[in-house]
Amino acid sequence: MRQYFTNIIDAIVTTAIGFGVTFRHLFVRSVTLQYPDERWDMPERSRMRLNMDWEDCIGCFKCARACPVDCIHITTTKVPRDFDQLGETKNGTQKRLLVEQFDIDMSECMYCALCVYPCPEDCLYMTPEYEFSVYDRDELIYDFSPVPEQLKEEAYAAIEEEKRAKEEARREKQAAREAKKAREAQQAKESGEPEEENPDDSEDEEE
Amino acid sequence: MQGLIEFFHGIGVASDFWAAALSILLYTLFVFGFIAIFVLIAVYLERKVSGHMQDRLGPMRVGYHGILQTLADTLKLLLKEDIIPAAADRLLFILAPFVLFLGTFMVYVVLPFGPGAIGADLNIGLFYIVAVSSLVVIGIIMAGYSSNNKWSLYGGMRAAAQIVSYEIPVGLSLLVGVMMTSTLSIVQMVQMQETGIGGVGGILGWNFIQNPFAFIAFFIYLVAGTAEANRTPFDLPEAESELVAGAFTEYSGMRWAFFFLAEYANMWIVAIVASIVFLGGWHSPFPGETFIPGTIWLFAKAFGIVFVQMWARWTFPRLRVDQLMVTCWKYLTPIAFFNIIGVGLWLVTIG
Numbered sequence: 001m002r003q004y005f006t007n008i009i010d011a012i013v014t015t016a017i018g019f020g021v022t023f024r025h026l027f028v029r030s031v032t033l034q035y036p037d038e039r040w041d042m043p044e045r046s047r048m049r050l051n052m053d054w055e056d057c058i059g060c061f062k063c064a065r066a067c068p069v070d071c072i073h074i075t076t077t078k079v080p081r082d083f084d085q086l087g088e089t090k091n092g093t094q095k096r097l098l099v100e101q102f103d104i105d106m107s108e109c110m111y112c113a114l115c116v117y118p119c120p121e122d123c124l125y126m127t128p129e130y131e132f133s134v135y136d137r138d139e140l141i142y143d144f145s146p147v148p149e150q151l152k153e154e155a156y157a158a159i160e161e162e163k164r165a166k167e168e169a170r171r172e173k174q175a176a177r178e179a180k181k182a183r184e185a186q187q188a189k190e191s192g193e194p195e196e197e198n199p200d201d202s203e204d205e206e207e
Numbered sequence: 208m209q210g211l212i213e214f215f216h217g218i219g220v221a222s223d224f225w226a227a228a229l230s231i232l233l234y235t236l237f238v239f240g241f242i243a244i245f246v247l248i249a250v251y252l253e254r255k256v257s258g259h260m261q262d263r264l265g266p267m268r269v270g271y272h273g274i275l276q277t278l279a280d281t282l283k284l285l286l287k288e289d290i291i292p293a294a295a296d297r298l299l300f301i302l303a304p305f306v307l308f309l310g311t312f313m314v315y316v317v318l319p320f321g322p323g324a325i326g327a328d329l330n331i332g333l334f335y336i337v338a339v340s341s342l343v344v345i346g347i348i349m350a351g352y353s354s355n356n357k358w359s360l361y362g363g364m365r366a367a368a369q370i371v372s373y374e375i376p377v378g379l380s381l382l383v384g385v386m387m388t389s390t391l392s393i394v395q396m397v398q399m400q401e402t403g404i405g406g407v408g409g410i411l412g413w414n415f416i417q418n419p420f421a422f423i424a425f426f427i428y429l430v431a432g433t434a435e436a437n438r439t440p441f442d443l444p445e446a447e448s449e450l451v452a453g454a455f456t457e458y459s460g461m462r463w464a465f466f467f468l469a470e471y472a473n474m475w476i477v478a479i480v481a482s483i484v485f486l487g488g489w490h491s492p493f494p495g496e497t498f499i500p501g502t503i504w505l506f507a508k509a510f511g512i513v514f515v516q517m518w519a520r521w522t523f524p525r526l527r528v529d530q531l532m533v534t535c536w537k538y539l540t541p542i543a544f545f546n547i548i549g550v551g552l553w554l555v556t557i558g
Contacts, residue, residue, distance in 0.1 A: 008538065015523075022260045022522040032264040 307346025321502030362453025397488030
């Protein structure tokens with residue numbers, strides 16, 4: 001019988017305590033973060049989406065080599081030594097290669113940041129951007145090489161120019177050599193030594 | 208209701224029959240609309256209360272602070288496919304939500320919305336409420352049996368055991384109020400609570416404060432009423448974690464929405480009956496105050512009790528079946544009986 005009344009008292013007291021707890025929590029500041037409207041600040045050095053400044057890239061391939069999953073794809077073209085329109089990086093290095101393609105496949109990236117450290121120009125870095133889901137996997141391949149069309153044309157023109165100049169120089173050289181040989185042969189003929197002419201000629205033909 | 212009939216007479220409906228029929232139709236539509244709007248508000252309130260009690264925010268995205276969330280949910284429910292299981296007892300399956308809703312809806316005949324705003328002031332109003340709301344259990348058993356699903360059947364059996372048991376403390380605790388006001392009519396019961404101890408009105412006139420037994424009876428009614436409405440500490444018939452959704456497992460779309468409407472309509476019934484029998488109905492708690500209309504007081508009291516029901520829902524875990532039965536038969540029922548004797552002696556000797 002005594003237990004019965006103890007139970008009743010217990011029930012009333014514990015019910016009151018329970019009601020008290022929930023009522024207090026009614027006025028506790030809620031911990032909800034209204035996600036798309038507000039976000040947590042990401043920690044410093046957090047590793048998320050890679051970004052790259054094309055202007056500062058010298059095309060050294062160090063990042064591509066460091067990448068454990070080979071998700072960085074680079075194509076470069078060498079420009080003539082006197083072509084200075086590629087400019088300098090922010091570290092003051094003269095760019096020698098036209099970086100035509102710099103793709104990072106973020107669907108393969110594993111966020112190790114191993115590519116970030118070898119970069120001599122500090123142009124590859126992790127951004128705090130972490131919301132980049134897409135509908136198609138191909139959209140995760142980020143193209144960081146917006147080569148200006150004019151620069152590209154000029155660079156190709158310069159390359160062509162250099163090639164043509166080289167070719168010309170080679171031809172001139174050859175022409176000069178042939179001319180020299182022809183002259184020598186002429187001189188030999190004029191000096192009146194016909195016996196020696198034949199072996200000379202055959203030698204030329206063999207060349 | 209009488210006012211409505213007179214209004215129809217006034218605008219040229221000569222026949223008594225048609226005036227009454229039109230009034231009944233209009234009042235029914237009004238009550239249905241009221242239930243629908245109340246459910247919209249109550250569900251929003253419930254989610255907000257639960258959210259803040261758990262240090263969350265609740266719905267926030269649809270409209271300002273999620274105000275239109277329930278509206279969007281209703282729309283979704285309306286558009287949902289209505290599935291009737293192949294193995295179900297088709298007739299009973301279709302009828303069950305309506306029987307359940309009818310049980311709650313019929314109570315609204317005698318449920319007042321303020322002074323004078325009552326469907327019919329029956330002289331046995333309170334008895335009618337207790338009697339008609341028992342229909343609910345038939346609806347739940349029908350739903351559980353006809354679904355041809357073991358979870359549903361369990362839910363139905365539990366509902367039967369629970370509602371039939373808890374009707375006894377509900378009836379006995381309401382009897383205390385009836386003894387004190389010596390009437391079963393809703394309107395008279397409220398009128399009797401206008402003045403109390405020493406002729407002072409206001410909160411002192413209300414039943415629950417007249418004597419300690421009525422005070423206990425009020426809390427017994429709250430507990431048992433919550434159990435009758437199948438609200439959470441006593442939601443065994445639909446216990447999600449044990450019975451999927453209990454008796455309502457196989458229901459979807461609008462049929463399920465009717466169960467939902469009935470649950471919240473039941474909450475409102477419990478709240479209104481508690482405020483009428485124990486909290487002085489539409490009387491103001493301040494003596495002599497007539498500035499605020501009675502409807503607002505009645506609704507304020509009812510919403511207060513609805514809030515307490517929600518508060519309890521987010522505070523207590525669900526009872527076990529044996530605990531449920533122990534609470535009812537070993538504690539609430541004997542205490543309610545004791546209350547009746549106590550209040551009888553009190554009325555004979557003191558009051």
